[in-house]
Amino acid sequence: MEDRSRCEGLVIRVNRHYVFEEERLADVLATLRPAPAGWVEIARELPPARAAIDALVARAEQDAAFRAQLVGDLEGALAREGVEPEARVLAELRSRLG
Amino acid sequence: MAGSDYLDLRLGEFLDSLSAPAPTPGGGAVAALTVSLAAGLVTMAARRSVDSWSDAPGVAAQARALLARAGPLAQTDADAWHAALAALEEPRGETELEERLAKAAEVPLAIADTAADVAELAALAAEMGEGTYRGDAAAAAVLAEAGARAAAKLVGLNLTVTADDARMVRARGAAEAARAAAARALDSGP
Amino acid sequence: MSADVSDAQLVHRCRTGEAAAWRELVDRYSRYVYAITTQGFRLREHDAEDVFQEVFTRVYDRLDSLRDDSAVRPWIAQLTRRLCLDRIAAERREQPADELVSPEAEAVLADLDESFAVHEALSRLPAQCREVLDRFFTRDESYRTIGDALHLPPGTIASRISRCLAKLRSELDGRSVAV
Numbered sequence: 001m002e003d004r005s006r007c008e009g010l011v012i013r014v015n016r017h018y019v020f021e022e023e024r025l026a027d028v029l030a031t032l033r034p035a036p037a038g039w040v041e042i043a044r045e046l047p048p049a050r051a052a053i054d055a056l057v058a059r060a061e062q063d064a065a066f067r068a069q070l071v072g073d074l075e076g077a078l079a080r081e082g083v084e085p086e087a088r089v090l091a092e093l094r095s096r097l098g
Numbered sequence: 099m100a101g102s103d104y105l106d107l108r109l110g111e112f113l114d115s116l117s118a119p120a121p122t123p124g125g126g127a128v129a130a131l132t133v134s135l136a137a138g139l140v141t142m143a144a145r146r147s148v149d150s151w152s153d154a155p156g157v158a159a160q161a162r163a164l165l166a167r168a169g170p171l172a173q174t175d176a177d178a179w180h181a182a183l184a185a186l187e188e189p190r191g192e193t194e195l196e197e198r199l200a201k202a203a204e205v206p207l208a209i210a211d212t213a214a215d216v217a218e219l220a221a222l223a224a225e226m227g228e229g230t231y232r233g234d235a236a237a238a239a240v241l242a243e244a245g246a247r248a249a250a251k252l253v254g255l256n257l258t259v260t261a262d263d264a265r266m267v268r269a270r271g272a273a274e275a276a277r278a279a280a281a282r283a284l285d286s287g288p
Numbered sequence: 289m290s291a292d293v294s295d296a297q298l299v300h301r302c303r304t305g306e307a308a309a310w311r312e313l314v315d316r317y318s319r320y321v322y323a324i325t326t327q328g329f330r331l332r333e334h335d336a337e338d339v340f341q342e343v344f345t346r347v348y349d350r351l352d353s354l355r356d357d358s359a360v361r362p363w364i365a366q367l368t369r370r371l372c373l374d375r376i377a378a379e380r381r382e383q384p385a386d387e388l389v390s391p392e393a394e395a396v397l398a399d400l401d402e403s404f405a406v407h408e409a410l411s412r413l414p415a416q417c418r419e420v421l422d423r424f425f426t427r428d429e430s431y432r433t434i435g436d437a438l439h440l441p442p443g444t445i446a447s448r449i450s451r452c453l454a455k456l457r458s459e460l461d462g463r464s465v466a467v
Contacts, residue, residue, distance in 0.1 A: 019145045019155075019158065020145070020148070020154075020155035020158055020159065021155070021457055022155035022156050022158070022159045022450075022453045022454065022457060023155070023158055023159045023162055025159070025406060025453060025456060025457060025460070026159035026160070026162065026163055026425050026453065027162075028399070028402055028403050028406045029403070029406055029407070029410065029421060029422075029425040029426060030163065030425045030426055031323060031327065031399060031400060031403045032319040032320065032323055032400070032403045032404065032407055032426060033319065033322070033323070033426045033427070034318075034319060034322075034426065034427060035318040035319055035321070035322035035340065036322075036337075039318070039322070039337055039340050039341065040314060040315070040318045042341060043314045043318065043340070043341060043344040044310070044311045044314045044315070046310070046314075046344060046345065046348050047305070047307050047310050047348070048307070050348070088341055088345075152454075153447060153450035153451065155450070155453070155454070156449055156450025156451065156452075156453040156454060157446065157450055159449075159450075159453055160424065160446060160449055160450070163424070163425060167428055211430040211432070211433075212430070214430065214431070214432065215430055215431050215446075218431055218442070218443065218446055219446055222446055222447070271432065272430075272432070275432065275442070
């Protein structure tokens, strides 16, 4: 029986006629391929990104001038906090600032 | 044949398509399929060698993986080549042309790399496999070498690749590794 | 994937705010989530990326709600399935689907659970075995690339892979074999 799975743009055909268990294990291993490195890095950096957003929002709530400056340059503010101004992070910050 | 994956065609249909006066399928597709066929031979030889070769199951697993890696590259090569030809024939920006040509070089490079690995496995099978099937393994090594050399040539013909380009160095390295493996396979006694 | 730390221990450490634990959790489950989105539900790359990030955002935000820390894997799987189904329904402008997944997708999801278990067994092998098996079978690296990365002769990689596969098999069978 043939099973086509589309993965990372390539069609990987898996013929499930195994003679050895090692062959089947190899196919099983191959189904868990690395996620794109950029995706993984964004997810890994979620805690510091969240902490930076929390700090910026807290400060913006206390300081109207800072809030105005922040709204005018979200990317710069995040970068100064050491956080990659990635689209989702920017979206969350915009949402939190209202 | 537009709209069909080569791997879905009957062998006769593919041969007809190959012979037709059209740019694809061409040398890259045939190189990929040759490497895939060679990997199939190695899989068979390893599967028949379990009684005499403890590594046979692992070699069969690797050969299957390389077969699955090489086969789809036939269509991928044709698609990349079509895209590159389209960019050459129609007025497009320099960047897009370069990108498409670079992509067209990546596929034969992948074919060459895979071919080198198949040749290596074939050489192992020719040395260690069950006697009856060592000839098949040696044939696989020679076929894989041919695939590697053909693919390396195609890398070199790409307009974006120069003689000392890293991709050309890699392609030549793969062809040389395949050559050495095929020589070992042919030297292996019955 | 670090074999030394159980899921329950990892979740506990994440709750204490340990950044390294969070990164380990992401590393441990990123392939699994990616596979569910792309192979189980066949999402396009853009949608798969959105779901991938949303899964880990929700895991981060809702870790405290997990009742059984050792059950983090099925919890993540269920969360991922839910978000995939929601994304597909939104695409079709339908109401969010009930938990109706095609038999084909269910089979793929079951396979992915086994794949995760095999990768867990892989994490218990010696580092060099983990590397050669992962690089060859999941990253499609050539023998030359693997040899360069691990400072091993390319001509030895195929044999190493064979022996490490045998070791993986034995690990799963519960026996031990010398490599």
